[in-house]
Amino acid sequence: MRKLLVTGGAGFIGSHTCAALTDAGFSVVIIDDLSNSSADSICRIKEITGVEPFFYKADIRDRETLDRIFSEHSIDAVIHFAGLKSVAESVAEPMKYYRNNVFGTMQLIDAMENAGCKKLVFSSSATVYGDMNTPPYTEDMRVGAVNPYGQTKLMIEQMLMDLCESDTEWSVAALRYFNPVGAHKSGLLGEAPFGTPSNLVPCIADTLMGKQEYLSVYGNDYETADGTAIRDYIHIMDLAEGHIAALREYNDKYTGFRAFNLGTGCGSSVLEVIREYERASGMKIPIVFKPRRQGDAAVSYADASRAENELHWKANLGLSEMCLDSWRYVSQSNV
Ligand code: UD1
Numbered sequence: 001m002r003k004l005l006v007t008g009g010a011g012f013i014g015s016h017t018c019a020a021l022t023d024a025g026f027s028v029v030i031i032d033d034l035s036n037s038s039a040d041s042i043c044r045i046k047e048i049t050g051v052e053p054f055f056y057k058a059d060i061r062d063r064e065t066l067d068r069i070f071s072e073h074s075i076d077a078v079i080h081f082a083g084l085k086s087v088a089e090s091v092a093e094p095m096k097y098y099r100n101n102v103f104g105t106m107q108l109i110d111a112m113e114n115a116g117c118k119k120l121v122f123s124s125s126a127t128v129y130g131d132m133n134t135p136p137y138t139e140d141m142r143v144g145a146v147n148p149y150g151q152t153k154l155m156i157e158q159m160l161m162d163l164c165e166s167d168t169e170w171s172v173a174a175l176r177y178f179n180p181v182g183a184h185k186s187g188l189l190g191e192a193p194f195g196t197p198s199n200l201v202p203c204i205a206d207t208l209m210g211k212q213e214y215l216s217v218y219g220n221d222y223e224t225a226d227g228t229a230i231r232d233y234i235h236i237m238d239l240a241e242g243h244i245a246a247l248r249e250y251n252d253k254y255t256g257f258r259a260f261n262l263g264t265g266c267g268s269s270v271l272e273v274i275r276e277y278e279r280a281s282g283m284k285i286p287i288v289f290k291p292r293r294q295g296d297a298a299v300s301y302a303d304a305s306r307a308e309n310e311l312h313w314k315a316n317l318g319l320s321e322m323c324l325d326s327w328r329y330v331s332q333s334n335v
Contacts, residue, residue: 012190020241047186242311
């Protein structure tokens with residue numbers, strides 16, 4: 001059985017991917033410091049799949065633990081999710097982001113090289129398309145960052161490109177996620193951010209659960225059909241499957257660095273998401289229109305054809321499944 005190391009495997013994207021990997025027959029070793037997730041998700045992975053992943057509670061900057069993991073397990077490839085992801089926090093505390101995301105990845109790469117493991121799937125983001133491109137975004141467009149969080153993703157991608165240039169044994173797939181939402185269909189795993197959420201679907205959930213009085217809709221004067229901003233929302237289980245496709249169709253077959261967009265290729269407006277979530281929950285979501293949020297693009301969606309052509313992967317689930325599955329998790333677990 002192939003063994004994978006998953007950094008940040010207890011988080012939202014990590015835990016769903018670990019469940020999908022286990023179901024697909026991979027053995028999973030998780031390293032996570034639980035700074036923005038809980039050990040509950042590890043128990044849930046076991047409940048869903050019947051298999052308990054190996055788990056190390058540690059920061060990826062802790063080189064000793066990384067070396068111990070590689071000596072205790074024969075790791076075939078690494079999926080690297082661990083990192084901080086709040087745009088606002090990254091503006092307030094940039095060094096925290098460079099230390100965690102960039103230095104953390106450097107420590108991981110060193111430990112992988114030391115162990116002779118040179119296959120990596122990196123959790124990147126559509127944020128690398130910055131504000132100078134017109135959607136749909138294609139992987140060969142110019143990249144740029146508009147905040148320190150985005151800058152860390154770009155710096156890591158660049159570092160991994162240079163690494164692959166210097167050593168042709170490395171195989172790195174950088175997956176540029178669009179907007180992952182939804183939950184596992186069991187209702188056991190979902191998105192449970194610590195503190196006050198800032199992403200749209202967790203804010204909708206908080207509003208329905210009475211934790212927010214209303215949902216702020218940031219901007220209704222965009223040049224879109226209903227005036228609200230458009231994003232490419234992708235079901236978390238489709239996203240999870242994208243990692244398995246990357247491992248099998250890219251890392252197992254090719255060396256070098258390659259970026260892939262993981263999105264549906266379709267955009268939905270904020271009001272469309274709200275309407276779909278109201279249908280899923282059977283409840284009315286109180287909204288208040290507010291000015292545009294600083295740094296928000298009007299429209300963002302993927303050209304997902306590279307992943308379809310090269311990884312033979314495409315998103316299958318629509319906005320209605322995303323909202324139904326999210327609501328099942330939120331209403332069952334009362335997070
Ligand atoms: C945000 C980050 C992005 C990051 C991604 C994943 C910003 C500017 N961008 O993307 O860099 O990679 O999260 O964590 O922070 N909205 C509301 N009301 C809310 C919340 C959101 O109207 O309460 C709107 C936003 O203005 C936006 C859309 O919903 O138009 C989606 O927002 P969000 O879920 O935060 O995702 P992004 O902004 O695409």
